[in-house]
Amino acid sequence: MGRRRPVQSQPSDQAVPAAADNWWRDAVIYQIYPRSFADSDGDGIGDLPGITARLEHLTELGVDALWLSPFYPSPQADAGYDVADYRGVDPIFGELSDAYALIESAHRRGLKVIVDLVPNHTSSAHPWFAAALAAGPGSPERARYIFRDGRGPGGDEPPNDWQSVFGGPAWSRVTEPDGSPGQWYLHLFDPAQPDLNWDNDEVRAEFLDILRTWLERGVDGFRVDVAHGLVKQADLADWHYPQETLSGGTDQRRPPMWDQEGVHEIYRSWRALLDTYPGGKILVAEAWVQPAERLAAYTRPDEMHQAFNFEYLQASWTAADQYAVIDRSLAAADSVGATPTWVLSNHDVVRHASRLGLPVGTPRPNGIGIGDPQPDVQLGLRRARAASLLMLALPGSAYLYQGEELGLPEHLRLPDEARQDPTWERSGHTERGRDGARVPIPWEADAPSYGFGPTDASWLPQPGVWAEFALDRQRDVPGSTYEMYRTALRLRRDLGLGSGAVQWLESGDEVLFFRNGPVRVLTNFGAEAVPLPEGAELLHASGPLDTDGNVPTDVTVWLRD
DSSP states (O other), rough: OOOOOEEEESSOOOOOOOOOGGGGGGGGEEEEEEGGGGGGGSSOOOHHHHHHHHTHHHHHTTSEEEEOOOSSSSTTTTTTTTOOOOTTTTTTTTOOHHHHHHHHHHHHHTTTEEEEEOOOOOTTHHHHHHHEEEEHHHHHTGBBBBBEOBBBGGGGGGGSHHHHTTBBSSSEEEETTSSSSEEEEEEEOTTTSSSBBBTTHHHHHHHHHHHHHHHHHOEEEEEETHHHHTOOOOOOOOOSSSOOOOOOOOOSSOOOOOOOSTTHHHHHHHHHHHHSSSSOOOOEEEEOOOOOHHHGGSSSSSOOOOOOOOHHHTTTHHHEEEEEEHHHHHHHHTTTTOOOESSSTTTTOOOOHTTTTTTOOOOOOOOTTSSSSSHHHHHHHHHHHHHHHHHHHHSSEEETTTTTTGGGOOOOOOGGGGOOHHHHHTTTTTOOSSGGSSSSSOOOOGGGGGSSSSSSOOOSOOTTHHHHHHHHHTTTTTTOOOHHHHHHHHHHHHHTGGEEEEEOOOOOTTTTEEETEEEEEEEEOOOSOOOOTOOOOOEEESSOOTTTSOTTTTEEEEEOO
């Protein structure tokens, strides 16, 4: 692997904000998918009071903040990412008072709260879209969205050939108020999610006001959904390549609907607003953008604070690929004075405890179900533990997805008839979608719905193996995945790993080896066990050493001299 100079997480020539405002630079942030975290009323859908009742889990685990996926009023065409009212709470999740109670309870425990913001599109049930349909072509109401006349005789063909991320055309035709076939509107996702027109001043003003509303309610930041998609190429040019799921393309072939330069002006205006509030309010970009240098542009000093590092999430489980993506991510973040982020799972991808059980080099599947190639479950968990311990040793900010601390796999045999992700239907049943990563998590092995709620109800069916992963089966059990995470988070905090720097150390081709502050971190990707460095003290490990005290394959260890 060779050697590399240490990469500092904070450039020395840049002013450092006060510690309270700087909390995000080395934070561990825990994603909560509200439908699937905890159900307080027994209807089978998680809710805000359920989350509040389980916040102690987050403090026991040792995270710094929580990020809530959408809980706003919505028809739920895409599990809440089709927002009808950005300032309210959907009744299935509770009331606005429950949001206030959650924020207050989290802050009392020392936890920051980040909420989801969905600015690329609204729900088709949003009052603005209803007004656009009623007002007709050329109206100010339609100018808030992307409406266009169709091509061909009578305008019967879509304005361009763009495809939806969820499958099928990205355009739907409306019926005009007089009953005639009318214009087409753009939806890069589901038809129930019409894209907003971010060239419209009214749209920009509205979202600044939405930000103010939630900042005044006490939230500590926003995770921005599809942050690379707000601005489209002005000519809406045809795109003759496959629409890769949430792909930002490359410098050589950037799609006209993703990663346009105009998004940066928007985020500079948002950053200016957030900087007027004390306490370090942050913006986090969900931007599927490559290479790392283009992603780094989202985190320049006057734009967003962080961007999810999806290149890291998608890197193959080899020493060479892991080294390359870590090194590149550190350098790109350093070039703009940001800190890198690290993430292995979220609500949109197959859980890494299953994904890593597939043969190395397998393209990331969009869901796994009955009849699909199945991962090696034990191998997947072994590698997932090693990957998690490697990730948590890196400087910067780490994002955890609910249940990964339990080692939860994907629901690999979720019945197709139970699937609710629009991807399943719109792809013609070729892409199973994201439901397998969204199944309600288990708290108690012998309780109804494994403790998810007071009844057996669960909006997605839970697999029978959930009992063995339940929190009460793992708490205080040496070697359990939960206790591995707890120990790692405690050591990460105590040893300052999040604010440290990486120094690559000499190693073999199948080993990743680096120093971060007082800790040396070694991950063995090879088939043969490797010895510990002479005189090293073992601080933590993702799995047991072999009988000779060597590090087996697919194990990460933390060492101190």
